[in-house]
Amino acid sequence: MTRLTDEEIEAIARRIAADLGGGRAPASAATSAPPTAARGVPVDTGLGIFATVAEAVQAAAIAQPRLVALPLAQRSRILEAMRQSMRENGEMLARAAHEETGLGRFEDKVVKNRLVTEKTPGLEDLAPTAVTGDYGLTLMEPAPFGVIGAITPCTNPTSTIICNSIGMVAAGNTVVFNVHPTAKSCSMKTIALLNKAILSAGGPPGVITGIAVPTVESAQELMRAKGIRLVVVTGGGAVVKVAMASGKRAICAGPGNPPVVVDETADVEKAARDIVLGASTDNNIICTDEKEVLAVASVADALVASMGRQGAYVVPRERLGELEKVVFKAMHGPRQEAEIDRSLIGKNASVLLAKMGIQVPDSIRLAVVEVNEDHPLLWTEQMMPVMPVCRVPDAGRAIDLAVEVEGGNRHTAVMHSKNLGNLSRMAKECNCSIFVKNGRSQAGLGLNGEGYCSFTIASPTGEGLTGPRTFSRWRRCVLVDHFRIT
Numbered sequence: 406m407t408r409l410t411d412e413e414i415e416a417i418a419r420r421i422a423a424d425l426g427g428g429r430a431p432a433s434a435a436t437s438a439p440p441t442a443a444r445g446v447p448v449d450t451g452l453g454i455f456a457t458v459a460e461a462v463q464a465a466a467i468a469q470p471r472l473v474a475l476p477l478a479q480r481s482r483i484l485e486a487m488r489q490s491m492r493e494n495g496e497m498l499a500r501a502a503h504e505e506t507g508l509g510r511f512e513d514k515v516v517k518n519r520l521v522t523e524k525t526p527g528l529e530d531l532a533p534t535a536v537t538g539d540y541g542l543t544l545m546e547p548a549p550f551g552v553i554g555a556i557t558p559c560t561n562p563t564s565t566i567i568c569n570s571i572g573m574v575a576a577g578n579t580v581v582f583n584v585h586p587t588a589k590s591c592s593m594k595t596i597a598l599l600n601k602a603i604l605s606a607g608g609p610p611g612v613i614t615g616i617a618v619p620t621v622e623s624a625q626e627l628m629r630a631k632g633i634r635l636v637v638v639t640g641g642g643a644v645v646k647v648a649m650a651s652g653k654r655a656i657c658a659g660p661g662n663p664p665v666v667v668d669e670t671a672d673v674e675k676a677a678r679d680i681v682l683g684a685s686t687d688n689n690i691i692c693t694d695e696k697e698v699l700a701v702a703s704v705a706d707a708l709v710a711s712m713g714r715q716g717a718y719v720v721p722r723e724r725l726g727e728l729e730k731v732v733f734k735a736m737h738g739p740r741q742e743a744e745i746d747r748s749l750i751g752k753n754a755s756v757l758l759a760k761m762g763i764q765v766p767d768s769i770r771l772a773v774v775e776v777n778e779d780h781p782l783l784w785t786e787q788m789m790p791v792m793p794v795c796r797v798p799d800a801g802r803a804i805d806l807a808v809e810v811e812g813g814n815r816h817t818a819v820m821h822s823k824n825l826g827n828l829s830r831m832a833k834e835c836n837c838s839i840f841v842k843n844g845r846s847q848a849g850l851g852l853n854g855e856g857y858c859s860f861t862i863a864s865p866t867g868e869g870l871t872g873p874r875t876f877s878r879w880r881r882c883v884l885v886d887h888f889r890i891t
């Protein structure tokens with residue numbers, strides 16, 4: 406029912422490609438007028454896509470009180486319609502994201518879209534709390550912020566929009582997305598589909614809006630826009646810095662460099678399987694994917710050999726120099742972040758290895774290489790399916806090094822161990838938003854792990870896995886002297 410017709414998808418893609426630039430869209434998506442011309446370029450209406458920040462914010466501001474005026478039962482139907490549309494279109498959007506950005510693996514993007522569609526929390530996340538006593542009743546209830554300005558990454562373009570939209574709308578907000586410029590077409594399709602779903606369930610137009618030609622400048626304009634009450638950014642360090650300086654309440658999901666510790670008590674075969682699967686998911690571009698292994702020396706050989714049997718290619722140590730030249734454009738010395746070749750982010754291991762003259766099939770998901778603890782591969786979030794493995798004398802040293810290479814992001818860490826003392830020490834010292842024990846990193850996102858999903862993990866600002874609760878203002882409502890009824 407909410408599937409976009411090919412013509413609609415075509416129209417969106419054509420319009421985006423035509424580069425609206427400063428062209429004017431209708432003042433509000435609320436209009437059901439037929440497409441009008443902006444500088445000769447046709448502009449769709451009702452799909453939530455606007456030429457300027459001001460127009461998108463205005464449309465979202467009109468929609469927000471209309472959204473919260475609806476009964477909760479209807480908000481629930483709207484959320485279900487959004488999920489249903491994403492069930493129907495998740496695969497198409499995964500393909501669109503893969504083709505447009507050239508990042509990651511199509512089949513993994515399908516899994517990501519499905520995960521956020523099913524496991525992003527809805528209204529159930531918004532249970533109010535109550536306190537009663539001699540002085541009566543106090544109720545704490547979540548309320549919407551209003552209009553949220555959301556900035557999204559190219560690494561998870563459609564899944565972040567799906568996840569943010571479900572969580573933000575559940576909490577009664579409307580949203581303006583400034584998406585990553587290199588993922589604008591698949592992002593606009595996602596926005597358009599979500600709007601269609603909302604309309605089909607009786608919601609108002611303009612609940613989810615986007616800037617047709619997003620830029621870094623329009624992202625900054627959005628963060629400063631008067632009608633925006635909350636800024637939510639998902640991306641690297643630069644955008645987090647800008648958001649935190651915006652003067653607005655900001656929820657910031659920044660970069661990570663998740664270490665994996667494997668100690669001598671681990672189930673080595675399982676650890677190897679989990680690391681290969683986890684680190685290679687979408688070719689290592691997810692912020693939570695395992696990015697370096699610190700293995701206790703007594704199990705390191707067995708671990709690497711097992712990874713080689715379970716989908717990884719083990720790069721001979723003497724070829725590390727060649728691999729460095731592929732991954733990095735410049736290195737800045739031991740224990741320093743190096744400059745990655747951004748054109749190779751999210752490419753298959755076969756593509757990276759081919760640059761070294763090594764031919765492997767696409768079914769090889771990861772390239773594994775042994776490094777020493779100073780090597781920049783450990784200290785850099787390289788977002789390629791290249792897994793450095795560093796041999797350390799014992800679990801204590803592994804944990805110390807893991808904390809160092811994580812870089813203070815406090816994002817994600819993983820450990821494979823059966824030693825409760827070691828696990829407990831790692832949990833305390835890594836101090837991350839997500840800590841996965843004896844599983845793949847995605848278990849922390851609810852994939853083969855318990856708990857809800859979020860693709861906006863706010864470590865710098867402390868919310869952790871965001872959702873409807875974090876997109877809410879908590880309000881206290883006090884009744885004095887009554888309704889302590891027991």
Ligand code: NAD
Nearest residue numbers: 557558559584585624640641644658659660661692861862
């Ligand atoms: P990116 O920082 O290049 O872009 C993210 C978004 O920020 C884009 O929309 C971009 O246009 C915008 N942006 C970038 N610089 C900006 C600036 N100076 N002012 C205003 N807007 C700006 O990131 P990316 O390459 O799309 O994504 C990968 C990065 O994001 C990695 O570092 C990854 O760890 C991180 N990430 C984190 C999470 C999380 O939940 N914590 C999720 C996904 C990605």
